[in-house]
Amino acid sequence: MATSTPTRPHPGPADDGDGRRGLAARVSLGKVFAPVPSEFYLIASTAILLTGFGLVMVLSATTATSTALGESPFDALLKQGVFAVIGIPLMFIASRFPIRFWKRVAWPLLILTVLFQLLVFTPLGIEVYGNRNWIGIAGYTVQPAEFLKLGLALWVGYVLYRKQTLLGLWRHVFIPLVPVAIAVVATVMAGRDLGTAMILVLIVLGGLFFSGVRLRIFIIPLLLGAAVVAYYAVASPNRLRRIMSFMDPNCDYFDDCYQPLHGVFGLAGGGVFGLGLGNSKEKYDWLPAAANDYIFAIVGEELGLIGAVLVLLLFTLFAVGAFHVIRKTDDRFVRIVSGGITVWIVGQALINIGVVLRVFPVLGVPLPFMSQGGTSLLSVLIASGVLLSFARSLPMRARG
Template sequence: MPTASKTTAAPPKRAPGRGPGRGLFAPVTAWLTRPLASFHLLLAVFGLLTVFGLVMVLSASSVDSYSQAGTSYSVFGRQVLYCLVGLVLFYLALCIPVRLIRRYSMALLGVCLAMLALVLTPLGEEINGARSWFSLGGISVQPVEFAKIAFALWGAHVLVTKRGLLGQYRHLLVPVVPAALLMFALVMLQPDLGSTITLFIVLLGLLWFVGAPMRLFAVLALGGVTGTLALAVIEDYRMARLTVFLDPSADPTGNGYQSMQALYALADGGLFGQGLGQGWSKWQYLPYAHNDFIFAVIGEELGFLGCAVVLGLFALTAYVGMRIARRNTDPWIRIVAATLTLWTVSQAVINMGYVVGMLPITGLPLPLISSGGSSVVSSMLVFGLLANFARHEPEAIAALRSLGPGRVGRLLRLPTPDPYRPPAKRRPARPSTPPSRPATKASGAKATRRGTGKARAQGARSGPGSRAQTRGGHR
C-alpha cells in the first residue's frame, strides 16, 4: 500500500533582535517591570552606600582617631551617630505625605535662609577659615546642606504653580533666581565656594527639568564660569587651588601636596588594592583622608575594582532617581526627584573628579561615604524623599492599595500613598450682565407705547373667545 508522505513543519523563525544573549537579562528586565521595583532598588543602593561608607570611614580614620583620642573608633563612633540621626530623617521623609512636604516647602526655605544668616553671626563656628557651622554639644551642623534640599522643594513648587506662565521670562526667573542669588550671597560670605557650586547645580536642575529654553542655560553657564573665576582671583587660596589643578607637580610639598599624595595612593592600589585597612596614606601622609579624600583611600586599599564599585553605585543612583522622576505623574515630584538626583550624583562626580586630578579641589564630600555629620544626614534625607516618591508611582500606588503594603511596608509601618489628582481646571468666568441704564422720559414714553402696542396685538390675536373667557372670569 502506498504510504502517506510525512510533512515536517518548518522551524519557527527567530524574531528579529532576539539573540541568544538576550535571555541573560530577561530576569532583570522582568524584575524591573514590577510595581515597586524602583522602591526596592533604591533601598538596596542606599543600604550598600551606607554600609560601604561606614566600613571605609573606620578604615581611613583609625590612625587619625588613635593619635588624637587614644582609640581607633572615635571618628567612626561619631559617624555611626550621624547615620542614626540620618536614618530617623530618612524614615520621616519616607512617611510624611507628599502634599504636606510641598505645602511647607516655603516655611522650610525660610528657616534655612534664617540659619544661613545666623551662621554669619558670632553664633556660628569658624572651621578652616569658613564660618559655616553651628556647634551643638560637640556636634557640628552645616545649614547649607539642608538649604539645598529646601531650595529644590520650594523652587519646584513655584515653577509647577506657574507652569502655565513659564513661556514668559519674568515668570520663569522670578522669584526662583532672586532667591538663589540671595542664597549664593549668604554662602559666599562664609565663604564656601564648593557649596555655592552645588546650589548653582540645583538651580540649573530646576530650570532644566521644567523645560527652560537652551539659550537661558548658555547665559547661566557663562555667568557661572565668570563668577567662579572672579571669586578665585580675589582670594589667594582659591587661586592656589586653580594653579595646583593646572600643574600639581609645580609645588609638590606645598599647595600641591594633597593632590600628589592622592594620586600616589591611587597608583599604589593598582587593580586589586593593598587590602582593606592596609593602606599607608592614612598614616598622616594624606590630609583629610576620611573626609574629602576618602576616594583615594578606597583606591589604595580596594584598588580599581573598589573604585569601580563606587562608580557603579552612584551610576545606579542616577538611574533609579531618574526612573522615579520619569514614572511619576505628579509634575512636582518629577522635578524634585530629578533635581535631587542630579545634585547628589554631581557632588559625587565633583569629589571623585578632584581626587583623580580632573577638577580643582573644592572640598565637597562624597555623599554617604565621607565622614561628616551634615553631609551624611542630608544625603539620607534625600534618599528618604526619593523612596517616598518611588512609592507614589501610579503602578506602585495601585499595587499598594489593592494588594497591601507588602513585607517592607508592614515592617516599616508605611502609610498607603494617595493617588495623584491633578488640579481642577478653572472654567472661564461668565461675563456679568451689564447694569441697566436709568430710563429717561423719552425712553420711558417709547417703552410705554411699545408695551401698549404689544398688548393690543396680543388682544387682537386672542379673538373674541378670549375676551369672553376674560369676562367670564371677571364674573
C-alpha cells in the same frame, strides 16, 4: 402631624481645594507591607549600601591618626554612626509623606534653612581653613549649608511647578527664582565656601532643566550661574592659585599640590586589588582629609580598582533609580525636585571623585553618603527619603 426637621451634619474643617480636609498636610502611613515600585528598592538599597560602605571606610581612614592622638580608634565611627542610625529611619519616615506635604513645606523649609545657615555668622560659627560655614552644637560640628541644599531643591521645584503654564516667558522664570537663589548662594559665599555654592547653583540649574523651560531661557541662568562661580573663584588670589594648581606641571609639592598628589599616590598605590582593608599608607597623616573629601583615595588604595568601581556602580544604580522616577512621574513638581536632588547627590559625587583624580581642582565637597561628616550624611539620607516618597507616588501603569 408634626414633621421632624432634618438635622444638619456638624460642619467639618474647610476643604483645602484638592478634596483633602484640613490646612495641614496629613501623613498617610498606609500599609506597612504595601507594594512599592522597583525604583523605591533601588534608591533605598543603594543609599543604605553606600552609607554602610562609608562607615567602614571612615573607621579605616581614621584609626591611625586617632590612635596617635591617644583617642579611641572607634571615635570617628561612633560619631558618624550616630547620624547613620538617625538618618536611615528618617529616610524611611520621609518616604511616607505625601507629595502634598513637600509642596506645602517648600517655602517654610527654605526660610528655616537660610536662618540656620545665618547662624554661622554668630558666635556659634566656626571657621575651618578660611571657610566659615560650620557651627558648634553640643560638642558636634554642624554644617547648615547641607540642609540648605534640600530646602533649595524643594523650593525651586515648588516655584517652577506653580508657574508651569508661564515658563515660556523669561520674566516668570527669573522672578522670584533667580533673585532668591542668588541670595541663598550669597549666604554660603559670605562664609567663603565655593564648593557648596557650586552645588547650590547646580541644584537650581537642574531644577530649571527638568522643568522643561525653553533652551534659550535656560541658557541665561546657566551663563549667570557660571559667571557667579567664576567671579568668586578669581575674587581671592589665594583661592584662584589653589584652583589652578591642578593645571600646573611644576606645582609646589609642599604647598598647593601636597594633598592632591597624595590623593593620586593613594589611588595608584592600590592597583587593581588594593593593599587590603585597613592597610592604607596614606592615612598615616600623609593625606589630609583622608576621611573627608579624599575618602575615595583611601577606597582606591585599600580596595583597589575593584573597590573604586564598586563605589561608582552604586552611585550609578542610585542615579538610575532617581532618573526612572523623573521619567515615569506625571507630576511636574516631582520631576523638578527629583531632578534637583539627583543633580545634587550624583553631581557632587562626580565632582568629589574628579577632584581626587585631579580632573577638577580642589573644591572641598564631600563624597555623599561616604565622607566623614554627620550633617552631610543626614541631609543626603533625608533627600533620598524625599525621592522614595516620590517613587511611591508613581502611577500604577508606570510601575512595570
